[in-house]
Amino acid sequence: MNKYRKDRNYFLSYFNINIVVFLTLNLLLLFAKKSFFDFNFSLELLLLIPVGCVFGLVVATAFHNASHGNIKPKTLNTIVGEFCGAFALDGMRNFRVGHMLHHIHADDEENDPHPPHGLSFLEFIKTSKDRTIQVLIREYYKHHGQTRESERNIELQLLSYKIGFLLKVTFWFLLFGPALFLLFYIPAFASYFFGFAHLNYISHGMNEDGESEVLNHDGGIFYSVMNFLTSGGYYHKNHHKYPKLYNPSRLDKLESHSNSKFRVYNPS
Template sequence: MNKYKKDPNYFLDYFINNIFIFSILIVALILIKNDYFSFNITGLSFLLIPVGLLLGLVVATAFHNASHGNIRPRILNTVVGELCGAIALDGMRNFRVGHMLHHIHSDDPILDPHPPHGLTFIEFIKTSKNKTISVLISKYYEYHGDTSSSRSNIEKQLICYKFSVVLKLVFWFLLLGPIGFFFFYGPTFLTYFLGFAHLNYISHGLDDKGDEVMFNHDGGVFYTFMNFMTAGGYYHKNHHKYPGLYNPKRIDLLVSNKSEKFKISDQQTT
């Protein structure tokens, strides 16, 4: 966050570097590989789908924790974060800043990048990306001024960001081929995106008084399975209280949890 506040080119330089790196990778794949469009479907091709679906949940978990610096040794946060960011068609740098703003301004209808209140799940997934971009732009103007230079920088950021997304799609298609892209990468991205969206949508709500609250979800087949695959990701209330814990279900690992004062005892089981 501090670098985003101080450096007006913090995102722009990053997106340009993404374009440079993935352009090189694409050229290398074109030179190395001979066949990019072979589409020979076999029975094994369909086995890639469930593997991809499971991997997407792992990617979401690792990407999220890397943004918090929860992976050890710490150098792996950048490595894992950038790899997961490439799979997610996003970037570690902008994801981290947006996610930190979510933690700072949780459920604020203006400042939270993706507040779910008053939206259906479909509306939430359709608007969350643009809402996040809008919040980041507002913060950029707050930090660096709403000037012609800032507006030009934002325009360049958006162009470079969108171009980097296209390059990442091309990279995965060339690397995996049509079968791997549609039967493996597609399902991976699907569960990454929908898993993240569902977790955030279902974990923020309103109580009987209309006040914003967060929930932990566990129990039953669905939440038991999802907490297993996402390292306790649906313990979202715990996560907001202890963002430095890789698995927020395991608050028993915290030294502070030995004191009743710090315990979270109102876990919601759904």
């Protein structure tokens, strides 16, 4: 956060580096591979769909924890975070800043990048990206001033981000080829995207007094499986209290259930 607040080109330089890196990788793949559109289908390839879905949740979990510096040794946070960011068609640097703002301003209607209150799940999905961008822009102007130079910087950031997005999509298609891209990468990306969205949507609710409350979720087949695959990701209230814990479900569940600081939601 401090670098983002002090360096007006913190995002722009990062997005431009992404463009250079993925443009170079794409050119290398174009020279190295002879064909990119051969689609050799077999029934066995359908097994890649569930594998991709699981991998997408693993990517979401690792990406999230890397943004908090929870992977040991510390140098792995950048490596894992950048890989996961590229796989998610995003970037470690901007994801980390946006996520830190979510922790600082959780459920704040103005400053939280993705408050879910009053929205259906589909509305939450549709608005979260644009709202995150708006919050980051507002934060940028707060520290660097809303001058013409700053507005131009924001315009270049958005353009560079979109170019990088397209280059990353191209990279994964060229790397995997049509069959793996369709049957592995797309399910993995969908699992990452919707898994992350659902976790954030369902874990921010209202208590009996109508006040915002971050929730833990466990119990039942769905949450048991999802907590296993996401390293306790649905223990979201625990995570907000202890963000440096890779697996927040490891807190004493009896304490979490009995202590008023934690409320575990059990759908059964």
